[in-house]
Amino acid sequence: AQKITQTQPGMFVQEKEAVTLDCTYDTSDPSYGLFWYKQPSSGEMIFLIYQGSYDQQNATEGRYSLNFQKARKSANLVISASQLGDSAMYFCAMREGPSGAGSYQLTFGKGTKLSVIP
């Protein structure tokens, strides 16, 4: 079974509107972390937001927020007030194991291509 599932290959959003990118995950480890990265056409991976499995509140970073629903194993990214520069590939990723105990691998989803329409 896939560990990270992103079911939306592509999404369109009107400029200034909000958009939600879906991510579900599968793990039996009680300690894990969820990440979202943005990859523009230049190829660099830009870290957006992180959610730890024991975090009580949903993570927020500026216009990015993570809708973490632990029981449903979902970690959707919400981008508010979309901008043209938000057009890019977005990847959800998971680290299994506790933070602070060393470096762990990331497993990536297949990504969602977001296109912001002016």
Add this chain to the structure above:
Amino acid sequence: GAVVSQHPSRVICKSGTSVKIECRSLDFQATTMFWYRQFPKKSLMLMATSNEGSKATYEQGVEKDKFLINHASLTLSTLTVTSAHPEDSSFYICSASREVSYEQYFGPGTRLTVT
């Protein structure tokens, strides 16, 4: 802080030659570095994990003798694609992690084209 560089950003080589890609952490010590491969419009696939001073751990299906990884210092890891073939053409991305940190810092990637 936490800047990772890769060199070269683009490289074209002929079949049968070897290519070395460098990954450097510029402002921190990276106890662990990761090498990923990404095909066009696809996700990142982890190739190997390298810890400074020890042998790299390769993912299943990745040929150790073809993709040589060296993590000689806390700021430098190299990936050498030996006897390159056109099917090795891809986007290679490294990331680096500090000790006791959940975050990986990614390099800008290297686009390899084998003709």
